[in-house]
Structures are given as C-alpha cells and as structure tokens.
Amino acid sequence: MALEVLLWCNAALLAAGAAGLLLARRQGATPLVYGASLCITLVALVAAVVSLLAPGSLGATRVLPVGLPWLGAHFRLDALSAFFLVVINLGGAAASLFALGYGRHEETPGRVLPFYPAFLAGMNLVLIAADAFTFLFAWEFMSLSSWALVMAHHRRPGNAAAGYLYLLMASFGTLALLLAFGLLAGPSGGYAFDAIRQAPPSAGIAAVVLVLALIGAGSKAGLVPLHVWLPLAHPAAPTHVSALMSGVMTKVAVYGFVRIVFDLLGPPAWWWGALVPLVGGITAVMGVLYALMQNDLKRLLAYSTVENVGIIFIGLGLALAFEANEMTGAAALALTAALLHAFNHSLFKSLLFFGAGAVLTSTGERDMERLGGLIHRMPRTAFACLVGAAAISALPPFNGFVSEWLTFQAILLSPALPQWLLKFLVPAVGALLALSAALSGACFVKAFGITFLGRPRTPVASEAVETDRFSLAAMFTLAALCLLAGILPGYFIDALAPVGQALTGANLPRQEQLDWLTIVPIAQSRSSYNGLLLFFFIVLSASVAAEVVHRFASAASRRSDAWDCGFPDSSPATQYSAGSFSQPIRRVFGSVVFRAREEVDLPAPGDGRAARLQVRLRDVPWDVLYAPIARLVGFIAGHLNRLQFLTIRGYLTLVFGALVTLLMVLTVWQ
Amino acid sequence: MILDAFVQLGQMMVVLALAPLLAGYVRKLKALLLGRKGPPLLQPYRDLLRLLRKEVVLAHSASWLFRVAPYLIFAATWVAAALVPTFATGLLFSYAADMIAIVALLGSARFMLALAGLDVGTSFGGIGSSREMMIASLAEPAMLMVVFTVALLAGSTQLSTIAAFMQGPGVGLRVSLAMALVALVMVALAENARIPVDNPATHLELTMVHEAMILEYSGRHLAMIELASFVKLLLYLSVIGCVFAPWGIAVSGQGLAAYLGGLAAYAGKLAVGGFLLAVFETAIAKMRVFRVSDFLGAALMLGVLATLLLFVSRIA
Numbered sequence: 006m007a008l009e010v011l012l013w014c015n016a017a018l019l020a021a022g023a024a025g026l027l028l029a030r031r032q033g034a035t036p037l038v039y040g041a042s043l044c045i046t047l048v049a050l051v052a053a054v055v056s057l058l059a060p061g062s063l064g065a066t067r068v069l070p071v072g073l074p075w076l077g078a079h080f081r082l083d084a085l086s087a088f089f090l091v092v093i094n095l096g097g098a099a100a101s102l103f104a105l106g107y108g109r110h111e112e113t114p115g116r117v118l119p120f121y122p123a124f125l126a127g128m129n130l131v132l133i134a135a136d137a138f139t140f141l142f143a144w145e146f147m148s149l150s151s152w153a154l155v156m157a158h159h160r161r162p163g164n165a166a167a168g169y170l171y172l173l174m175a176s177f178g179t180l181a182l183l184l185a186f187g188l189l190a191g192p193s194g195g196y197a198f199d200a201i202r203q204a205p206p207s208a209g210i211a212a213v214v215l216v217l218a219l220i221g222a223g224s225k226a227g228l229v230p231l232h233v234w235l236p237l238a239h240p241a242a243p244t245h246v247s248a249l250m251s252g253v254m255t256k257v258a259v260y261g262f263v264r265i266v267f268d269l270l271g272p273p274a275w276w277w278g279a280l281v282p283l284v285g286g287i288t289a290v291m292g293v294l295y296a297l298m299q300n301d302l303k304r305l306l307a308y309s310t311v312e313n314v315g316i317i318f319i320g321l322g323l324a325l326a327f328e329a330n331e332m333t334g335a336a337a338l339a340l341t342a343a344l345l346h347a348f349n350h351s352l353f354k355s356l357l358f359f360g361a362g363a364v365l366t367s368t369g370e371r372d373m374e375r376l377g378g379l380i381h382r383m384p385r386t387a388f389a390c391l392v393g394a395a396a397i398s399a400l401p402p403f404n405g406f407v408s409e410w411l412t413f414q415a416i417l418l419s420p421a422l423p424q425w426l427l428k429f430l431v432p433a434v435g436a437l438l439a440l441s442a443a444l445s446g447a448c449f450v451k452a453f454g455i456t457f458l459g460r461p462r463t464p465v466a467s468e469a470v471e472t473d474r475f476s477l478a479a480m481f482t483l484a485a486l487c488l489l490a491g492i493l494p495g496y497f498i499d500a501l502a503p504v505g506q507a508l509t510g511a512n513l514p515r516q517e518q519l520d521w522l523t524i525v526p527i528a529q530s531r532s533s534y535n536g537l538l539l540f541f542f543i544v545l546s547a548s549v550a551a552e553v554v555h556r557f558a559s560a561a562s563r564r565s566d567a568w569d570c571g572f573p574d575s576s577p578a579t580q581y582s583a584g585s586f587s588q589p590i591r592r593v594f595g596s597v598v599f600r601a602r603e604e605v606d607l608p609a610p611g612d613g614r615a616a617r618l619q620v621r622l623r624d625v626p627w628d629v630l631y632a633p634i635a636r637l638v639g640f641i642a643g644h645l646n647r648l649q650f651l652t653i654r655g656y657l658t659l660v661f662g663a664l665v666t667l668l669m670v671l672t673v674w675q
Numbered sequence: 676m677i678l679d680a681f682v683q684l685g686q687m688m689v690v691l692a693l694a695p696l697l698a699g700y701v702r703k704l705k706a707l708l709l710g711r712k713g714p715p716l717l718q719p720y721r722d723l724l725r726l727l728r729k730e731v732v733l734a735h736s737a738s739w740l741f742r743v744a745p746y747l748i749f750a751a752t753w754v755a756a757a758l759v760p761t762f763a764t765g766l767l768f769s770y771a772a773d774m775i776a777i778v779a780l781l782g783s784a785r786f787m788l789a790l791a792g793l794d795v796g797t798s799f800g801g802i803g804s805s806r807e808m809m810i811a812s813l814a815e816p817a818m819l820m821v822v823f824t825v826a827l828l829a830g831s832t833q834l835s836t837i838a839a840f841m842q843g844p845g846v847g848l849r850v851s852l853a854m855a856l857v858a859l860v861m862v863a864l865a866e867n868a869r870i871p872v873d874n875p876a877t878h879l880e881l882t883m884v885h886e887a888m889i890l891e892y893s894g895r896h897l898a899m900i901e902l903a904s905f906v907k908l909l910l911y912l913s914v915i916g917c918v919f920a921p922w923g924i925a926v927s928g929q930g931l932a933a934y935l936g937g938l939a940a941y942a943g944k945l946a947v948g949g950f951l952l953a954v955f956e957t958a959i960a961k962m963r964v965f966r967v968s969d970f971l972g973a974a975l976m977l978g979v980l981a982t983l984l985l986f987v988s989r990i991a
Contacts, residue, residue, distance in 0.1 A: 378796065380738040391740070391790075400783040401776055413775055413819070417826055420986045432982040435823060436975070439816035446782060446815075447808035450789045454804065459796030460736050523770055532832040535771040539754065539780070542771075547750035554727060554895045561730035568734070568891055569797040581793065581801020589809035593968040 007056040008065040008082040011090065011133055014049040018042065018126035025118030035108045038118045042125060043101035046094045049129065053090035056082060060503045063087060066135065073138050079197050081135035084503035085268065088344060089132050089260040095486075096253035096351045097125045099479045103359045104245040106475030110366050116157040117243055124150040124249065128257050137186035137196040141179065144261070148175040148225075151254060154246040155238045167237035174224050174234040181221035182261065185214045189269055198269060205271030215277055218265040219284065226258035227311045228318065229288040230626035235311060236295070240303035240371070244362030247303060251310040252355035256347050259317055266325070267340075267508045275424050278326020282319045283430060286437035289315030293444040294598055297451065297590055298622055300583040302361045302371050305452055306354065309397065312441055313350040316412065317343045319438055323415050324509065326427055333511035335418045338526050340509055341501050342411035348497070349404040349490060353396040356483040357452075360390035363472035363480070364456060368465045373452070373583040378461040382469040387457045389480035394449040396487040399442045402540035404490035407524070409442055410534055411498075414526050444590070451586045460577040492536040495524050584620070591620070599623055676767075679927060682934070683767040687757040689938075690913070694756075694905035695719035697912070697949055704953035719905065726898035734795045734891055744791035745892065745899035748784045752903040755780040756910040760917050762937035764835040765927020773832035774822045774914075778815065781866070781910075784903065785811055792888035803887030806964060810872065810884065813971035814865045817858055820978025824855040825918055827985045834914075838921045851988075854981035856919050861974035863911040865967070867904070870956040872967050884964075909945070912952075916944040 021041040028034040056062045065082050072078040082090075104121070111117055127147030134140040152175065156168040188210050189201045206214060224231035239250045266273070292311030299305040320343025327336035361371065363386045370376055380387040396403035416438070419431040461467035471477075490497050495516030502512050516524050523535040554560075567573045595601030599622040606617040651659070699719045706713025733741070755777045758769055772780065785807065792804035826832040828851070829840035840846070865872040868885035877883055889900050917924065923940025925933040962970065 378736065380740060380794075381736075384739070395783070395786060398782075398786060399779065400786055401772075401779050406776075406779055410775055410779075413823075414832070417823065417832065420827060425987075428986045429983065432823070432979060432986050435982065436816060436820060436979045439819040440812070440975075442819075443782075443812045443815035446786055447812050450786060450793070450804060450808050454790050454793035458738065458740065458790060458794045459801075529770065530831055530833065530836055532773045532775075532826075533770045534773060534776050535768075538768060538771040539776070542754045542757075542768075543747070543750045545750075546753050547746040550749055550899065551746045554899070558727035558895055558898075559730055562733055562894070563730060564735055565732045566734065567736065567795050567797050568732075568893075569795075570799055570890065573797065577796065579798050580796045581798060581805060586801065586805045586808075589806055589964070590812060592965060593809060593813070 021122040029115035046097035050094035057087040079135035103479035106473035171238035178224035185217035222262035239307040248358035275329040281322030285318030286434040289441035337505035339415035346408035356393035392484040398446040679767040731894035751784040762941040763925035817974040824981040858977040
C-alpha cells in the first residue's frame with residue numbers, strides 16, 4: 006500500500022516537473038510547482054512515517070515492466086528505505102514550503118521549476134529501488150537533475166566551473182557504484198537486490214566493493230578527499246536547492262552506503278570498522294576547519310555539511326566494527342546514532358540554508374563581511390537561525406547533541422573490541438569527534454554572530470527587511486523539530502528500532518516507557534540523558550532568576566553609547582570581522598592543515614599607503630590529489646590530440662593494428 | 676525519594692551560596708601571598724548586590740539576545756553545577772545529564788556568552804569571543820577525553836556512579852588517572868579564565884579574554900554573568916573533588932550525620948582546591964595568547980594518551 010503511494014508520488018512529482026517545463030513562462034507557475042511539490046512530499050512523508058511506525062507494512066515489493074527487459078524495475082519498501090524516505094520528504098516538504106516564498110525572487114524560473122520536482126523524484130526513487138539498474142538509473146537521474154539546478158544561474162562567476170566539477174565527480178562516483186554493483190551481481194548477473202543478498206560475495210570481492218561503495222557514495226556525500234565539488238556546487242544552486250542538496254541529497258548518499266555495505270555485502274570484516282571511522286573522523290575535522298575559514302555564508306554551511314557527513318560515517322564505521330565482532334547491541338547503538346544524526350542534520354542544515362536564503366533575498370549578500378546587525382531588521386529569521394546554530398553546534402537541549410552523545414556512548418563501548426588496530430584507532434577517532442564538535446561551536450558563533458549580531462557593515466545590511474511568511478513558516482517548523490527531537494529523543498530512537506533490527510539484528514532498549522522520557526542507550530547505571538528535564542530546568546531557572554532580579558533588585562535600564570573601554574568608534578568597520586574572528590583558530594590549526602600564510606604589508610612611517618594583511622590558504626587535497634590528476638589528463642589529452650589530424654591511411658592503419666592486437670590478445674587468453 | 680529531592684534542592688542552594696565565597700577566598704589568598712591585605716572574604720557578595728541594585732546601561736546597538744543571554748548563561752551553568760555531586764550523591768535528577776552532557780551544558784553557556792560578546796559590535800567584544808572560542812575548541816575536547824578516561828574505568832559516564840567507583844577498592848593508582856587529573860586541571864584553569872591562560876583580575880589588557888567579552892555588560896546583567904563564572908569555578912573544583920577525591924561524599928540514604936560530614940568534607944576540599952589555585956596563580960606568569968594552544972594542546976594530548984592507555988590495557 007505505502008509502496009504504491011510512493012510510486013504514485015514519484016509519478017506526480019515527474020508530472021509536476023513536466024508542468025513546470027510547460028508553464029515556466031506563465032504567471033503562477035512558481036506557486037503551482039512548489040505547492041504541488043509540497044503536497045506530494047507531504048503525502049510521501051505520511052506514507053513513510055506510517056510504514057516506519059507500523060512495521061507490519063514493511064517489506065512490500067513491486068516489479069514494474071520498465072527498465073532492462075529481462076530484469077524489470079524492482080521496488081521495495083523496507084525499514085531502511087522508510088527511514089530515509091522520512092528524511093528526504095521532510096526536507097523536501099520544508100524546502101518546497103520555503104520556495105513558495107523564496108522562489109518568487111527567481112530571475113529564471115524556467116531553469117529551476119522543471120528540475121526541482123524531478124530532483125525530488127530522483128531521490129525518492131533511489132530509496133525504493135530494489136535492483137542495481139533501477140538504483141543506478143535513479144542515482145544518475147538525481148545527480149543530473151541537481152546538476153541542472155546548480156547550473157540554473159550559470160552566468161554568475163564560478164557557477165559554470167562548479168557545475169563542471171560536480172558533473173565530473175558525480176560521474177566518477179556513479180562509475181564506482183556501477184563497478185561495485187557489477188562485482189556484487191557476480192558472473193551470473195543477478196542484479197536484483199534479493200538475488201545479491203542470497204549470494205554474498207567472497208571476502209576479497211567484498212573488500213573491493215566496500216572501497217568502491219565508500220568512493221561512490223562518499224563522493225556524493227562529501228567525504229574528504231572527495232569533497233572538493235561540494236562546497237562549490239551546493240552554494241551555487243538556488244538556496245532551497247542548496248538546502249536540499251546539503252541537507253537531503255547527502256543523506257541519499259549515506260543511504261546508498263548503508264544499503265550496499267550493511268545490507269547487500271554480507272557480514273563485515275573488522276578492518277572495515279577501522280577504515281570507515283578514520284575517514285569519517287578526518288572528514289569531520291577537515292570539514293569544520295574549512296567551514297571556519299569561509300566568509301561566504303552558504304559555502305560555510307556547505308563545508309559544515311562535510312563535517313556532519315564525517316560524524317555520520319564515524320557512527321556507521323563503529324557499527325561495522327561492532328558487527329564484525331558480533332557485538333550486535335553496540336552495533337545497533339552506533340548505527341542508531343549515525344542515522345539519528347543524519348535525520349538531525351537534515352533538519353538544522355535545511356534550516357540554516359533557509360536562513361542564508363532569507364538573508365540573501367533581503368540583502369543580496371552572501372558575504373558575511375558585508376552583513377551584520379540583521380537581528381534588529383530580521384528578528385524572526387535571526388531567532389530561527391539561532392536555534393539552528395545551537396543545534397548544529399551540538400548544544401543541549403537541542404537535537405544535534407543527542408546524536409553526538411549517542412556516538413560518544415558507542416565509542417565508550419569499544420575497548421571491548423579485540424583488534425589492536427581498533428584499540429589504537431577508536432580513541433583517536435573519539436578525539437577527532439570531540440574536536441570537531443568544539444570547532445563547530447566556534448564556526449557557528451562566527452556564522453551567526455557576524456551575520457546577525459553587531460552593527461550593519463553595509464547599507465544593504467542596515468536596510469534589510471524581514472522575509473516572507475512562507476519562508477518563516479518553513480524555518481520555524483524546522484526549528485521546532487530541532488527542539489522537539491532534542492527534548493524527546495526517545496521517540497525518535499524508538500522509531501529507528503526496525504532499521505537497527507533489520508541491519509544489525511539487535512535493538513536498543515525501548516525508550517518511551519522510561520520515567521520522564523529519559524534516554525538510556527545501554528543501562529541506567531551506565532549513562533542516561535534527559536533533554537526534556539534539562540530544557541525545563543534551564544527555562545525555569547532562567548525565568549526565576551530574571552523574575553527575582555527584576556522584582557527585588559532593579560528593573561531599570563537605559564540606552565547609551567557603547568562603552569568599548571572608553572574609545573567607542575562609530576564606524577562599523579571597527580567591529581570584529583569574519584576573517585578576524587577565525588584568525589586565532591587559523592593560527593592554531595591553519596599552518597598545518599591549510600599551509601596558511603599571512604603576509605603583512607606595513608608601510609614605513611610617513612608613507613601614506615594603507616597597510617594590508619593578506620592571508621593565503623591552500624586546499625591540501627586539491628594540491629596533492631586533484632591538481633596532479635588534472636595535469637596528467639591535460640598532458641595525455643594534449644598528446645592524443647595528434648590523432649585528430651591523421652590522414653585516411655593513418656586511420657586505416659590504426660584500425661588494422663588495433664584489430665590485430667585484439668585478436669592476438671584473444672588468442673593468448675585462450 | 677523525598678530525601679533525594681531535599682539533597683537536590685540543598686545542593687542547588689549550596690553551590691549558589693558558596694560560589695561567591697570561594698571566589699572571595701581565592702582573591703584573599705592571592706592578596707595575602709602577594710603581601711597585600713586584600714578585600715574581605717565577603718566582598719564578592721557585596722559586589723553582586725551592588726551590581727544588582729544598579730540600572731542597566733545598554734548600548735544602542737544591543738539586541739534582545741544581549742539582554743536574554745545573562746540569564747541563560749546563568750541558568751545553564753547553574754543547572755550543570757546542580758548535577759555534579761558535591762557533598763552527597765543520589766541527587767534526584769542526576770540521571771538527567773551525565774558528564775558529557777554537563778560539559779555540553781557549559782558549552783551552551785559559552786556559546787551564548789560568545790554571541791553576547793559579538794552583539795554590541797565593538798572590537799573588544801569580538802576579540803574576546805574569538806579567543807574564547809579558540810580556547811574552547813581545544814579545552815572542550817581535552818575535557819571530553821578526561822571524561823572518556825574516567826568513564827572507561829568506572830564503566831559509566833554518570834558522575835554518581837563514577838564517584839561511587841572511585842571510593843571503592845577497585846581503583847588503585849593508575850597512570851591514566853594521573854594524566855587525566857593533570858589534563859583536567861589544565862582545562863579547569865583555561866575554562867575559568869585563570870592564570871596562565873587569562874587573568875581574572877585585569878580589565879584593561881590586550882590579552883584579556885573573558886573580561887573582553889563582558890565589557891559592555893552592566894548592572895544586573897553583569898551580576899548574573901559574574902555569578903555564573905563563580906559557579907563555574909565551583910563546579911570545576913567540585914568535579915575534580917568528586918572524581919579524584921571522593922572521600923566523605925554522603926551516599927543516598929545515610930543519616931543526617933553523613934550529610935553533615937559530607938558538607939564538612941566538601942568545604943575542606945574547596946578550601947584545599949582554592950588554596951592550591953591561589954598558590955599556582957601566584958607562582959606562574961600569564962602566557963601569551965598564542966601559547967595557550969600549546970598549553971591546551973598538551974592537555975588534549977594527555978587526555979588522548981590516558982584514554983589510549985585504557986583502551987590498550989584492557990585485553991578482551
């Protein structure tokens with residue numbers, strides 16, 4: 006039933022895309038397409054939530070007579086799909102609601118409207134695909150439709166290059182997944198997931214498939230060093246699409262990894278549990294350090310997505326390590342932590358991108374150095390973004406803390422792992438996770454503080470106006486969910502139980518009957534957390550303190566100039582800027598991680614020039630990995646270029662030579 | 676249950692009442708060590724009352740966040756302090772937050788404080804916020820590593836369980852614990868803006884961090900922030916006492932005598948801790964702000980090493 010609803014939703018989304026194509030130039034096309042997307046994703050969301058909460062309905066399959074003639078298109082709805090469908094459609098519904106307001110400012114709706122529903126449909130199809138061909142087809146469909154959206158504003162500087170890089174990396178990732186599925190299907194060519202599950206590959210092939218899946222899904226999710234396209238492409242798209250790409254599409258990539266590695270690949274080897282968390286830990290720290298160095302609000306958010314993907318992969322990797330050692334309870338904990346973080350990240354990252362979009366429509370600026378003081382002009386947006394910033398910085402009582410707390414609890418279970426490499430590695434990964442959590446706090450103090458607080462740095466910032474009510478509705482819905490998932494995490498953990506059961510064969514204890522809705526992942530004496538009580542206590546003691554102080558002490562206040570140690574300067578340029586905020590952290594980490602160089606040009610006394618400070622940051626993965634590859638490709642292409650200008654005799658000789666060589670290879674082979 | 680509720684309530688009041696005294700005590704000791712007479716012990720209370728009675732002067736560019744932040748900072752710090760066993764375990768709500776959550780609660784308070792520093796839009800506020808977050812970006816992971824070490828030994832992240840474990844016979848002297856203690860002390864110095872990381876006594880110095888953030892605050896807002904920082908100092912001393920010197924903590928269900936004994940032991944621990952802090956602060960010079968990363972990096976490495984030793988020494 007639910008599967009049929011979802012398939013119809015996909016068809017409806019594609020129809021909405023077609024309508025967008027036909028009506029793009031008409032008045033009213035924008036609300037029509039986004040309104041339709043909102044309704045359809047809400048229906049799909051309800052279907053997914055219902056099937057996740059009533060596990061009896063899971064496991065439905067459907068084969069449609071499209072696709073490869075001997076295969077058909079298999080679709081299946083299981084617990085894992087249902088969970089990710091919730092994530093995708095919740096994010097999709099929020100983005101559509103936001104776009105009802107934001108999309109009105111679009112200059113070229115014809116470049117956005119047809120692809121937006123198609124992008125949503127592509128992501129939904131990936132999640133219910135149950136054979137390799139349908140999966141890859143939907144994956145490519147998702148990639149290409151999102152590429153079209155990245156290229157919507159292709160004339161702006163940098164966007165075309167970002168789109169090109171995205172296309173390259175997406176194709177590369179799909180190639181890796183194609184090879185992975187080829188190996189999984191084996192010589193018999195059983196491309197349906199059921200057939201793959203029944204014939205798990207040998208250990209050697211499984212190892213290759215793991216690496217390929219890590220590359221294929223990791224390049225889409227943004228694992229370091231495959232992340233280079235992400236901070237360029239995600240911000241280039243219109244903001245509601247950026248939110249979808251960062252908040253939601255990366256989760257489809259996580260789904261792809263989980264589907265292949267946890268579901269199709271059979272029992273894991275222990276070293277998978279060393280490789281994946283290490284990659285995740287490095288990704289988390291590198292991502293947040295890069296994010297800290299950005300002055301472009303949307304790019305900062307995109308880099309922070311890299312960080313959060315790293316945290317998710319830490320959890321997934323720990324789950325693999327536990328599963329390989331048959332500690333199923335711990336594996337369920339780590340997996341739950343990872344999936345909960347995926348859900349949480351989709352909430353607050355979409356919220357923050359919406360905030361950036363609201364700022365962008367209101368001021369036309371993404372550069373934080375030209376913003377400031379927006380809390381006075383856009384108080385509602387600022388409030389919603391404050392909630393998002395606190396949530397993404399993993400601060401209690403919001404939701405980001407819950408999933409990181411669960412990940413820490415999983416790490417604390419890992420001394421029981423017998424392998425020595427893991428014993429050395431897991432504490433290091435724990436330290437990386439702790440570091441990234443603390444750095445993300447600094448990152449979002451900067452993002453929120455420089456953008457919304459202080460004094461306006463430019464006239465556009467001082468004349469900003471509050472955004473429209475659709476955008477605000479989308480932001481406040483997500484902010485409320487961030488708080489709700491933070492103070493009532495037990496219900497969300499319980500909802501994930503069927504997923505853990507299906508993939509690890511174990512479950513966390515049921516949380517909902519516990520007193521006061523505390524969460525206890527292992528045992529009461531070991532660890533427990535209660536966001537509801539903390540929230541209640543903080544609110545209570547803050548209001549009691551405020552009440553007591555105002556009633557019994559003094560409630561008088563007056564406005565005056567800022568004190569600033571007696572030398573207030575009225576120019577807003579004397580405030581701390583985004584670059585100066587991150588300077589201490591750049592000095593501490595930058596010289597190693599980015600090879601940061603600061604050049605100070607201080608004119609001699611009497612010289613009238615302005616002093617200059619120039620900072621150069623290098624992207625190390627780019628320098629080490631990508632630049633040499635690009636040079637190599639350029640070199641080979643330059644030399645092969647000669648083949649274009651041969652005579653007809655030359656071409657015939659070449660063909661003949663190739664034929665002879667192939668025949669000889671064939672002879673030797675047999 | 677009723678008793679636990681009383682202990683919980685009593686603890687909340689005790690930390691609030693004792694925190695300014697501890698600050699006054701440390702100031703007095705430092706003054707005596709420097710050969711000065713120093714302010715009276717009760718001076719912090721008088722300062723707080725004076726500030727509370729004064730009117731608040733807000734900058735024109737201050738937003739609502741600036742006015743709400745002091746209460747939230749105070750509330751988060753107070754709630755965190757209320758969940759650390761001081762004189763008795765068996766707090767009614769101790770299950771609401773384990774040690775990781777307490778660290779994160781302090782992180783919430785710091786997040787608000789750093790934002791408040793940026794709110795008015797002055798250069799001093801920005802410098803304070805930016806440096807505070809740099810310090811926190813190293814101090815918080817170091818603290819979490821200490822938590823890991825202790826939690827791995829005790830098999831729990833709940834502070835009550837840890838305290839009970841540390842009182843038991845199974846602890847013994849361990850290298851990991853020693854490293855964790857050193858790391859924790861270093862983190863505590865940094866987090867409470869003490870010498871050698873920051874100087875709580877200065878107000879006009881380019882290296883100041885905490886004071887720079889709260890430069891624009893006045894009146895009752897400043898009082899709340901000052902009180903929160905007093906409570907935070909008390910909290911860190913309590914954590915050190917509860918984990919590394921758990922002697923005398925009353926266990927839930929024991930008689931009144933045990934609670935009184937617990938209170939006396941707690942007062943003794945605070946006196947010793949405050950004395951050591953004063954001696955240390957007098958003996959050492961403040962370091963340059965960019966040396967702080969070496970200092971806290973060492974704390975982080977100690978914490979990682981302590982955790983690593985535990986991982987490796989546990990043979991399954």
